Amino acid sequence: MPDPTAADEVLRAPHVLEYTYTRSVGPVIGAFLTGLRQGRILGATGDEGRVVVPPAEYDPVTARPSGELVEVGPGGAVSTWAWENEPTADHPLSRPFAWALVVLDGATTGLLHVVDAGSPDAMASGMRVRPRFRPEGERRGHLLDIECFVPEESS
Amino acid sequence: MTDATSTGQEPVAIMESPIHVDYRFTAGLAQSRFLKGLSQGRFLGQRCPRCHKVYVPPRGSCPTDGVPTTDEVELSNQGTVTTYCVVNVPFQGQSIEIPYICAQILLDGANLAFMGLIQEIAADQVRMGMRVEAVWVPPEELGPTMASVRHFRPTGEPDADYESFKEYL
Ligand SMILES: [Zn+2]
Numbered sequence: 631m632p633d634p635t636a637a638d639e640v641l642r643a644p645h646v647l648e649y650t651y652t653r654s655v656g657p658v659i660g661a662f663l664t665g666l667r668q669g670r671i672l673g674a675t676g677d678e679g680r681v682v683v684p685p686a687e688y689d690p691v692t693a694r695p696s697g698e699l700v701e702v703g704p705g706g707a708v709s710t711w712a713w714e715n716e717p718t719a720d721h722p723l724s725r726p727f728a729w730a731l732v733v734l735d736g737a738t739t740g741l742l743h744v745v746d747a748g749s750p751d752a753m754a755s756g757m758r759v760r761p762r763f764r765p766e767g768e769r770r771g772h773l774l775d776i777e778c779f780v781p782e783e784s785s
Numbered sequence: 786m787t788d789a790t791s792t793g794q795e796p797v798a799i800m801e802s803p804i805h806v807d808y809r810f811t812a813g814l815a816q817s818r819f820l821k822g823l824s825q826g827r828f829l830g831q832r833c834p835r836c837h838k839v840y841v842p843p844r845g846s847c848p849t850d851g852v853p854t855t856d857e858v859e860l861s862n863q864g865t866v867t868t869y870c871v872v873n874v875p876f877q878g879q880s881i882e883i884p885y886i887c888a889q890i891l892l893d894g895a896n897l898a899f900m901g902l903i904q905e906i907a908a909d910q911v912r913m914g915m916r917v918e919a920v921w922v923p924p925e926e927l928g929p930t931m932a933s934v935r936h937f938r939p940t941g942e943p944d945a946d947y948e949s950f951k952e953y954l
Binding site for chain 1: 809813
């Protein structure tokens with residue numbers, strides 16, 4: 631091991647940044663999170679037939695206020711995905727998983743979440759997945775009230 | 786649609802979204818020299834070979850001339866408060882009793898001020914130009930960190946002339 635007191639030794643150290651933010655969520659995201667706590671996924675109806683999940687207060691293309699919130703899913707199809715081989719402490723799952731955009735049934739946009747598929751061989755664009763919700767008493771109005779998505783045939 | 790209150794809970798209005806970033810910081814050669822100096826109770830800076838400005842803490846190059854600062858310079862333990870602010874607002878993780886003074890301190894011989902804590906004087910007595918000196922932690926607690934400087938305190942000398950530090954505000 632190099633001598634850290636040597637004149638030309640470069641020092642290295644852990645450096646942790648932490649911000650304990652609390653934010654207000656507004657009426658639309660608030661309704662979405664409230665739905666998650668109830669075990670339901672809500673999207674916002676927009677222009678041109680769009681159903682945006684998670685719901686936004688304004689249509690992403692026309693910028694007009696979104697219409698009513700509708701329930702989508704719970705099943706859906708993976709549009710794109712990336713395999714995470716080395717999860718960090720802050721990731722939703724502690725075992726290897728896929729990040730995925732999931733287009734829930736009735737939605738027209740993808741929801742970014744994780745798929746607990748076991749192996750990248752089990753992942754494919756177009757594959758069907760279903761959410762695995764946490765038990766009701768553990769849900770707190772958060773996107774991780776959905777613990778993960780799982781391939782539909784194994785659920 | 787079921788409404789939120791049918792479950793006996795209020796609709797979600799607030800969420801916690803903490804941000805946690807784990808870095809591994811590499812100080813580089815110049816800053817490593819500076820940090821090792823702190824563990825010996827010394828301020829080590831570097832001088833630009835072209836404009837002759839002395840930077841402390843050094844970054845290894847001169848931002849004006851873009852050349853390496855290879856000349857090491859040991860700075861004085863004393864300096865001048867160029868500007869400061871009184872911290873009156875408590876925040877999470879605060880370790881110092883308010884009110885306290887956060888000051889820009891220009892060490893004698895340096896051309897760059899850095900931030901330091903001023904103590905051993907009432908907050909409303911601190912002023913621009915005040916002469917201060919570093920108070921180091923006991924030798925056994927010295928380490929390669931700015932925490933080796935416990936704080937700065939007034940030396941009692943007459944204030945520095947504004948002309949002498951106006952370029953460093
Ligand atoms: Zn220079």
